[in-house]
Amino acid sequence: xxxxxxxxxxxxxxxxxxxxxxxxxxxxxxxxxxxxxxxxxxxxxxxxxxxxxxxxxxxxxxxxxxxxxxxxxxxxxxxxxxxxxxxxxxxxxxxxxxxxxxxxxxxxxxxxxxxxxxxxxxxxxxxxxxxxxxxxxxxxxxxxxxxxxxxxxxxxxxxxxxxxxxxxxxxxxxxxxxxxxxxxxxxxxxxxxxxxxxxxxxxxxxxxxxxxxxxxxxxxxxxxxxxxxxxxxxxxxxxxxxxxxxxxxxxxxxxxxxxxxxxxxxxxxxxxxxxxxxxxxxxxxxxxxxxxxxxxxxxxxxxxxxxxxxxxxxxxxxxxxxxxxxxxxxxxxxxxxxxxxxxxxxxxxxxxxxxxxxxxxxxxxxxxxxxxxxxxxxxxxxxxxxxxxxxxxxxxxxxxxx
Amino acid sequence: xxxxxxxxxxxxxxxxxxxxxxxxxxxxxxxxxxxxxxxxxxxxxxxxxxxxxxxxxxxxxxxxxxxxxxxxxxxxxxxxxxxxxxxxxxxxxxxxxxxxxxxxxxxxxxxxxxxxxxxxxxxxxxxxxxxxxxxxxxxxxxxxxxxxxxxxxxxxxxxxxxxxxxxxxxxxxxxxxxxxxxxxxxxxxxxxxxxxxxxxxxxxxxxxxxxxxxxxxxxxxxxxxxxxxxxxxxxxxxxxxxxxxxxxxxxxxxxxxxxxxxxxxxxxxxxxxxxxxxxxxxxxxxxxxxxxxxxxxxxxxxxxxxxxxxxxxxxxxxxxxxxxxxxxxxxxxxxxxxxxxxxxxxxxxxxxxxxxxxxxxxxxxxxxxxxxxxxxxxxxxxxxxxxxxxxxxxxxxxxxxx
Numbered sequence: 001x002x003x004x005x006x007x008x009x010x011x012x013x014x015x016x017x018x019x020x021x022x023x024x025x026x027x028x029x030x031x032x033x034x035x036x037x038x039x040x041x042x043x044x045x046x047x048x049x050x051x052x053x054x055x056x057x058x059x060x061x062x063x064x065x066x067x068x069x070x071x072x073x074x075x076x077x078x079x080x081x082x083x084x085x086x087x088x089x090x091x092x093x094x095x096x097x098x099x100x101x102x103x104x105x106x107x108x109x110x111x112x113x114x115x116x117x118x119x120x121x122x123x124x125x126x127x128x129x130x131x132x133x134x135x136x137x138x139x140x141x142x143x144x145x146x147x148x149x150x151x152x153x154x155x156x157x158x159x160x161x162x163x164x165x166x167x168x169x170x171x172x173x174x175x176x177x178x179x180x181x182x183x184x185x186x187x188x189x190x191x192x193x194x195x196x197x198x199x200x201x202x203x204x205x206x207x208x209x210x211x212x213x214x215x216x217x218x219x220x221x222x223x224x225x226x227x228x229x230x231x232x233x234x235x236x237x238x239x240x241x242x243x244x245x246x247x248x249x250x251x252x253x254x255x256x257x258x259x260x261x262x263x264x265x266x267x268x269x270x271x272x273x274x275x276x277x278x279x280x281x282x283x284x285x286x287x288x289x290x291x292x293x294x295x296x297x298x299x300x301x302x303x304x305x306x307x308x309x310x311x312x313x314x315x316x317x318x319x320x321x322x323x324x325x326x327x328x329x330x331x332x333x334x335x336x337x338x339x340x341x342x343x344x345x346x347x348x349x350x351x352x353x354x355x356x357x358x359x360x361x362x363x364x365x366x367x368x369x370x371x372x373x374x375x376x377x378x379x380x381x382x383x384x385x386x387x388x389x390x391x392x393x394x395x396x397x398x399x400x401x402x
Numbered sequence: 403x404x405x406x407x408x409x410x411x412x413x414x415x416x417x418x419x420x421x422x423x424x425x426x427x428x429x430x431x432x433x434x435x436x437x438x439x440x441x442x443x444x445x446x447x448x449x450x451x452x453x454x455x456x457x458x459x460x461x462x463x464x465x466x467x468x469x470x471x472x473x474x475x476x477x478x479x480x481x482x483x484x485x486x487x488x489x490x491x492x493x494x495x496x497x498x499x500x501x502x503x504x505x506x507x508x509x510x511x512x513x514x515x516x517x518x519x520x521x522x523x524x525x526x527x528x529x530x531x532x533x534x535x536x537x538x539x540x541x542x543x544x545x546x547x548x549x550x551x552x553x554x555x556x557x558x559x560x561x562x563x564x565x566x567x568x569x570x571x572x573x574x575x576x577x578x579x580x581x582x583x584x585x586x587x588x589x590x591x592x593x594x595x596x597x598x599x600x601x602x603x604x605x606x607x608x609x610x611x612x613x614x615x616x617x618x619x620x621x622x623x624x625x626x627x628x629x630x631x632x633x634x635x636x637x638x639x640x641x642x643x644x645x646x647x648x649x650x651x652x653x654x655x656x657x658x659x660x661x662x663x664x665x666x667x668x669x670x671x672x673x674x675x676x677x678x679x680x681x682x683x684x685x686x687x688x689x690x691x692x693x694x695x696x697x698x699x700x701x702x703x704x705x706x707x708x709x710x711x712x713x714x715x716x717x718x719x720x721x722x723x724x725x726x727x728x729x730x731x732x733x734x735x736x737x738x739x740x741x742x743x744x745x746x747x748x749x750x751x752x753x754x755x756x757x758x759x760x761x762x763x764x765x766x767x768x769x770x771x772x773x774x775x776x777x778x779x780x781x782x783x784x785x786x787x788x789x790x791x792x793x794x795x796x797x798x799x800x801x802x803x804x
Binding site: 003004005006007008009011012013014016017018019020021022023025026033034035036037038039040041043046047050051054055058059060061062063064065066067069070071095101102104105108112113114115116134170172173200201204206230231232233234245246247248249250251257259260261262263265266267269270271272273274275276277280376377 | 405406407408409410411413414415416418419420421422423424425427428435436437438439440441442443445448449452453456457460461462463464465466467468469471472473497503504506507510514515516517518536572574575602603606608632633634635636647648649650651652653659661662663664665667668669671672673674675676677678679682778779
């Protein structure tokens with residue numbers, strides 16, 4: 001006699017997210033997800049690094065955290081201190097660096113330490129979906145600050161802070177992606193960074209600086225990180241190896257003053273970040289950081305050119321976008337009245353995936369006529385083909401291009 | 403003029419755990435933490451595996467989840483399906499397997515899907531500290547079931563379930579470590595496993611089976627997993643690579659029916675488990691599982707013998723312990739009235755770390771006169787030396803041994 005099966009529905013917690021569907025594989029024209037360029041995975045160098053570190057430090061795999069303690073592998077933290085000093089102007093000690101399994105778990109940790117239901121945070125109006133979703137899940141209010149070509153507008157930030165103070169609200173942090181902003185691609189000037197720091201000091205609100213894309217500037221100046229300009233302790237800074245090397249490896253980091261770090265470490269209850277990624281990436285980047293980044297950025301710039309050319313060819317004057325100075329995505333503006341969300345389904349039927357603007361904003365309505373296209377993963381041929389098909393879908397669904 | 407520093411204390415969420423202290427390194431005589439045997443990290447084989455997989459699949463590192471989807475790397479899930487079939491008697495499909503960064507995040511996911519404040523779960527009275535702490539953090543009640551030489555007592559479980567039903571409470575799960583129980587080292591018989599399944603069906607309560615140590619039986623029979631005996635969907639099963647290979651790598655897994663798995667996947671928002679560990683471990687274990695486990699178990703058995711001999715020499719008849727058939731720890735009983743917690747501080751001053759029993763129980767008072775000693779990490783010489791020193795500390799602090 002068959003055993004009756006258990007009905008789990010009655011046992012689940014309330015308010016769970018909707019059940020996942022079985023994974024169906026990547027769409028053919030994949031313009032979502034922050035993937036990297038498969039041609040630029042440095043396979044032979046990674047093999048050399050793994051051989052070297054396993055022979056040198058393999059025995060440490062027998063212990064939690066490889067005898068480096070809960071902050072993560074010492075070799076990787078030492079590399080990060082040097083990298084942040086050289087490329088971001090940041091003076092820090094390796095005791096202020098915590099390795100996390102990607103930047104998302106880093107954001108989760110910061111949120112766990114700071115946020116409670118009913119709190120308020122400030123963000124760019126158009127910003128990373130994952131950060132918005134994480135804050136909303138904690139029932140925290142978001143004040144979105146508009147951007148222009150120079151990133152978050154400081155006049156609008158000042159007004160928002162003054163307005164919140166008048167209402168008796170101290171926001172828990174100002175979250176910003178100042179360097180290759182996601183999704184707009186803007187790079188904030190040093191003047192604005194200094195002004196943001198001044199406001200942070202005036203209002204006693206820390207800055208949560210997300211520099212996941214800062215390694216990927218391929219043209220023009222690199223302004224120093226906000227953390228580099230801070231003469232005190234006002235900035236919590238996070239970064240990632242997902243964009244500089246591999247999203248699959250799940251490696252990121254938090255740089256924070258010890259008064260915050262000691263809380264982050266106390267909340268990080270995952271028994272450490274995976275060892276093999278830390279060991280291998282530390283050795284690889286200690287030896288090849290600059291050469292690898294130069295190759296990767298050249299390839300990304302080439303793909304960005306291909307994407308922009310295809311968009312100009314197939315969408316013409318119907319759309320606007322800013323020529324990016326770095327990164328892996330393009331933020332494309334359609335005429336007012338167009339809702340790109342309506343095109344998601346029809347595009348997927350043609351094998352094309354893109355991010356509708358309304359999912360990449362603190363106020364969905366404000367970004368309804370935008371979309372985000374990631375260009376690192378698809379080949380030049382697939383980019384060109386995909387954009388041509390996407391233009392046909394948009395024409396059918398919303399009459400644009402005409 | 404120096405910028406005044408920000409006082410973060412006013413910005414933190416309430417009820418955070420205490421701030422972490424800077425990490426001070428391992429104690430010399432390290433009998434805590436579930437570490438593995440450094441001599442048994444298969445360095446050359448791991449190098450061969452990393453070379454092979456990086457050359458074969460390195461390009462996939464450019465994409466989140468290596469194009470395997472959110473359940474994790476297909477190669478590792480395929481290996482697990484074979485391993486569980488061969489060694490644990492489990493018939494499962496790789497679509498029911500989710501790779502997690504260790505078993506702790508697996509426990510967190512299961513708890514997130516099932517538990518809300520005020521809920522009740524059932525556990526062994528002496529059990530894994532991490533599982534107890536995770537449940538308590540969610541303000542969930544725990545009913546602890548006493549154990550004997552055969553693990554959790556089914557008469558006591560039946561009574562507890564009947565009692566809860568009478569009070570209108572349906573516990574969310576029965577958490578058990580049936581195979582090399584942590585900390586007691588007991589192995590539950592097949593008869594008891596079948597009885598637990600019968601009770602699970604009678605009361606509509608799923609079994610949450612933690613088999614983190616099941617690979618490490620070095621003597622006698624291996625009863626099949628409870629999941630293998632289940633003819634329906636009553637068991638959620640988790641395991642780990644921390645004990646079979648390396649805790650630092652952070653690799654574990656959950657096996658669950660899709661009705662549960664689809665909820666676990668929806669809640670797993672870490673953008674995937676680290677790729678390098680999954681790729682390298684899959685290749686290594688596909689080629690070397692049995693040979694590696696045989697060597698590892700022989701070495702652990704040797705260390706267990708060393709530990710037991712040292713305990714007999716230095717503590718004599720003052721203590722009792724069960725000779726384990728597998729695992730990495732020994733559960734040592736002192737006379738009633740001894741509180742091992744009092745010896746933790748003085749022992750640490752001598753460089754000796756052990757787990758006091760009260761931290762390894764659902765009811766701390768019930769395990770006050772016990773302690774747990776992990777023996778995989780220290781060398782034979784350090785085990786012998788450490789136990790001799792520990793006996794002197796115990797003598798000084800509690801007069802035992804006399």
